[in-house]
Amino acid sequence: MSYAVKELFYTLQGEGAQAGRAAVFLRFAGCNLWSGLERDRERGPGGCSRWCDTQFVGTNGAGGGRFTSAELLAEAVALTWPQEQSSAQRMVVCTGGEPLLQLDTPLVDAMHARGFLVAVETNGTRPVPQGIDWVCVSPKAGSELVQRTGNELKLVFPQAGFEPDRFEALGFTHFILQPMDGPDRVRNTQVALEYCLEHPQWRLGIQMHKVLGIP
Numbered sequence: 001m002s003y004a005v006k007e008l009f010y011t012l013q014g015e016g017a018q019a020g021r022a023a024v025f026l027r028f029a030g031c032n033l034w035s036g037l038e039r040d041r042e043r044g045p046g047g048c049s050r051w052c053d054t055q056f057v058g059t060n061g062a063g064g065g066r067f068t069s070a071e072l073l074a075e076a077v078a079l080t081w082p083q084e085q086s087s088a089q090r091m092v093v094c095t096g097g098e099p100l101l102q103l104d105t106p107l108v109d110a111m112h113a114r115g116f117l118v119a120v121e122t123n124g125t126r127p128v129p130q131g132i133d134w135v136c137v138s139p140k141a142g143s144e145l146v147q148r149t150g151n152e153l154k155l156v157f158p159q160a161g162f163e164p165d166r167f168e169a170l171g172f173t174h175f176i177l178q179p180m181d182g183p184d185r186v187r188n189t190q191v192a193l194e195y196c197l198e199h200p201q202w203r204l205g206i207q208m209h210k211v212l213g214i215p
């Protein structure tokens with residue numbers, strides 16, 4: 001079994017309730033909410049393709065390839081610290097693209113066997129496999145939300161006609177508004193800030209890695 005992966009890198013988690021924590025990022029190639037057409041980034045099919053901040057295609061000469069779980073784990077271990085060197089637990093953040101198109105139990109088990117806590121960043125359109133340690137769901141307007149529980153619900157804000165209150169009763173511990181990056185970032189940050197002041201169940205999540213200028 002091999003996995004289509006765009007990149008593997010070591011950085012600080014820049015988003016959500018774990019922001020600031022060192023982690024290996026495993027960015028899978030491919031996404032079910034991505035139209036695949038460059039022109040749709042301008043015109044917009046109505047979904048997050050229009051504003052997605054990530055290059056995850058990996059098949060256009062931009063890097064990436066197919067790797068076995070053994071190859072991915074060897075690289076992840078090489079990127080992070082030796083377990084005996086620190087009491088901190090190693091973490092892999094599985095993202096993409098949409099990681100749940102590919103992440104399966106054998107890969108999760110292989111990561112656990114090497115001492116990694118396994119986190120996932122998902123759009124919530126596919127159920128999370130058993131055994132994931134940290135689940136971040138980021139729902140997208142126009143898609144069906146299947147994964148309705150987890151550790152954090154991280155809503156990119158604002159999305160037209162997609163108000164935060166529709167998620168408040170779902171089974172998450174943390175509710176985070178992440179201002180939509182792009183040409184309206186400053187205004188989006190202001191409206192997210194105001195929303196959090198008026199609805200204190202929500203916390204503001206700033207994409208720390210972009211402030212720091214790190215991957």
Ligand SMILES: C[S@@+](CC[C@H](N)C(=O)[O-])C[C@H]1O[C@@H](n2cnc3c(N)ncnc32)[C@H](O)[C@@H]1O
Nearest residue numbers: 051052053054096097098121122123138180181
């Ligand atoms: C690139 S996505 C990959 C994981 C998964 N496909 C998802 O959408 O959750 C990683 C995170 O970045 C967020 N994101 C994507 N584009 C963004 C933007 N322009 N501004 C703020 N957050 C964005 C997503 O909502 C998600 O939480």
Ligand SMILES: Nc1nc2[nH]cc(C(=O)O)c2c(=O)[nH]1
Nearest residue numbers: 012013014015095121209215
């Ligand atoms: N530093 C850093 N933190 C992140 N948290 C979620 C990310 C993602 O693209 O899923 C991301 C990312 O791309 N970089």
Ligand code: SF4
Nearest residue numbers: 031033048052097123
């Ligand atoms: S689901 Fe995630 S990776 Fe896919 S286009 Fe939307 S934000 Fe980007």
Ligand SMILES: [Mg+2]
Nearest residue numbers: 053054095215
């Ligand atoms: Mg990112």
